[in-house]
Amino acid sequence: MNRMTMIEVKDEWKSRAKIDKATYDEWYKQSIDDPEGFWKQHAKRIDWIKEPTKVKSINYTYPDVSIKWFEDGELNVCYNCVDRHLKDKGDKTAILWEADEPGNAQHITFQQLHEHVCKFANVLKELGVQKGDRVVIYLPMIPQAAYAMLACARIGAIHSVVFAGFSPGALRDRVNDSEAKVVITANHAPRGGKATPLKKNTDKAFEGIEGDVKCLVVKRTGDDTPMTDGRDFWLHEMEGKVGNDCDCEPMNAEDPLFILYTSGSTGKPKGVVHTSGGYIVYTSMTHEYVFDYHPGDIYWCTADVGWITGHSYIVYGPLANGATTLVFESTPTYPDASRCWKVCEEHKVNQFYTAPTAIRALMGKGRKHVEGHDLSALKILGTVGEPINPEAWNWYYEEVGHSNVPIVDTYWQTETGGILITPLPGATPLKPGAASKPFFGVKPVILEPQSGEVLEGNGVEGVIAITDSWPSQMRTVYKDHERFVNTYFQQYKGYYFTEDGAKRDEDGYIWITGRVDDVINVSGHRMGTAEVESALVAHKAVSEAAVVGFPHDVKGQGIYCYVTLMEGTEPSDDLRDELIKHVRSEIGPIAKPDALQFAPDMPKTRSGKIMRRILRKIAEDKLDELGDTSTLADPSVVDHLIENRQNKG
Ligand code: ATP
Ligand code: MG
DSSP states (O other): OHHHHHHHHHHHHHHOOOOOOHHHHHHHHHHOOOOOHHHHGGGGGSSOOOOSSOEEEEEOOOOOEEEESSSEEOOHHHHTGGGGHHHHHHTSEEEEEOOSSTTTOEEEEHHHHHHHHHHHHHHHHTOOOOTOOEEEEEEEEEEEHHHHHHHHHHHTEEEOOOTTTTTTHHHHHHHHHHTTTTEEEOOOOTTTEEOOHHHHHHHHHTTTTOOOOOEEEEOOOSSSSOTTTEEEHHHHHHHSOOOSOOOOOOOOSSSEEEEEEESSSSSSOOEEEESHHHHHHHHHHHHHHHTTTOOTTTEOOOOOOOSSSHHIIIHHHHTTTEEEEEEESSOTSSSSTTTHHHHHHHHHHHHEEOOHHHHHHHHTTOGGTTTTTTOOOEEEEEEEHHHHHHHHHHHHIIIITTSSOOEEOOOOGGGSOOOBBBOOTOOOBBBBTOBBOOOOOOEEEEOTTTTTTTOOOSSSEEEEEESSOOOOOOOOETHHHHHHHHHHHHSSSSSEEEEEEEEEEEEEEEEEEEEEEGGETTTTTTHHHHHHHHHTSSSSSEEEEEEEEEETTEEEEEEEEEEOOOOOOOOOOHHHHHHHHHHHHHHOGGGGOEEEEEOOOOOTTTOOOHHHHHHHHHTTTTTGGGGOOOTTTTTTHHHHHHHOOOOOO
């Protein structure tokens, strides 16, 4: 297939989609011309205790930034995700849990979800949790993670989910920062056939936790678990002591729903605060239209609840829509690289949403793992988290979707709460690697990075900012509004700045070129590292690539590449030369790498993103400046990379 072709919306996609091109154009125009009217109308998708009369009050003026949506409305988010579905969907599966070991799936109906959440909420109350209190959730991908989040929402407590793969230190910092009353954990966390002793990690974290904090423990396995009297409580024992009913606390639309720390790709994680009304309106609406969700669909997002995708598109968005959401405890490669396709086949998954890192990893394992699975139920494929290389996009489209399933490349951030830029399956012709078009109400601009001038028209490249607010925008950094204002509103006045680079091509499609820090300048030519990475990944020997700049006497910056090879391919000097030549011929002499290092593994965040800032420091030989590595999935990867540094001659 010609890499540059645009894939037209097929008739089949059009005929089942809720939004066609004409509707997209009409709604989009209305959402920009009359945001008040548009969002007043679409806020009706939510059951309000008191309908809002005010829609938006937004001030993007530095330094007085303030963002409010539906500010006099009252609702309960848990009610919207659970209770309101009981009358017609009580027996329908809300959560389809796929456990670590294959063959142990469980269906939890909305009725059962309601019972679990009410009990859980009563247990939290029993432990002294009240409206406005913070609760840290340190759980693996088990149904109790969703129960815990919803239970907090039910009683008006603010949850802060900490990824279960994080260290005791990272957990301790987040508990202290949020001054949480309770930490919810599990005794063990099986994943990929290995079990993490989560409760032991929690105990270590507690050594540095300040104040009277309780620990609620889910019994995931039968393993021995040390419990501290007066501090630690088993969930199942507590559930035996509390009642079955629990009312939903009426919440103001602007009451915080949760705090979530960003994944830490660029520096110290920020405690992002999301509120209730706008968040649930926007996440449920994007979930419905981006994934073209229809009642009865089985929807699967492979993310973890420890990051924003898990919040918005495993728990809140889908459940607010009464969807069946698949919760996956394992990894895409356990017991082997066919796991995802086996699960899709077995549960007849209709929407599958994952990250480029997983797609590249599965691509690296070869097509044999996909072949032979019945994936005919798939209607939508999705990707999020990083720019997707066209090569990986094509693999996903051809091998998984058999060139018959649209891919939605969804661009958004922890800070944005929901998807900002994406194709809509029935409306947007697809371009491999392009995030494409803004969702309703989102008005992106491309700015000239130095002057901040708006680059109008098509065929422009710069940084991407957003002109006006959308309902699920973050409201502040927890306890640090100044950091919020300075990070996102200071550099380009009057805009929300994403910190990402982007271009708008000749057809008006938006392409995210990567983080602003990841742009390199070689002999005066600005280049997104994503471009060089995509050229490398397009070579048949390469499964993953990360590219960074380093100071170069002649060129200003030189190009340093880290390359992970396909399974079964051995590194060699000949291959290194071949790959360097390949990049040169794909992009041009200006992009010829100065160094190329074979890397069996990349330093990644727990959400699977390559931490280029660490790779940059290694390439610059600044080993004492690696910075915060606490959010790395596997810190030992760094040592290996340091030992195998390449000469930059
Ligand atoms: P931190 O802000 O702590 O450095 P992070 O930016 O990785 O961490 P997230 O909010 O999880 O934390 O990730 C959002 C970022 O991921 C975006 O700003 C963008 O750089 C990248 N991203 C997400 N989706 C896409 C996509 N579809 N295409 C391109 N880039 C994407
Ligand atoms: Mg970020």
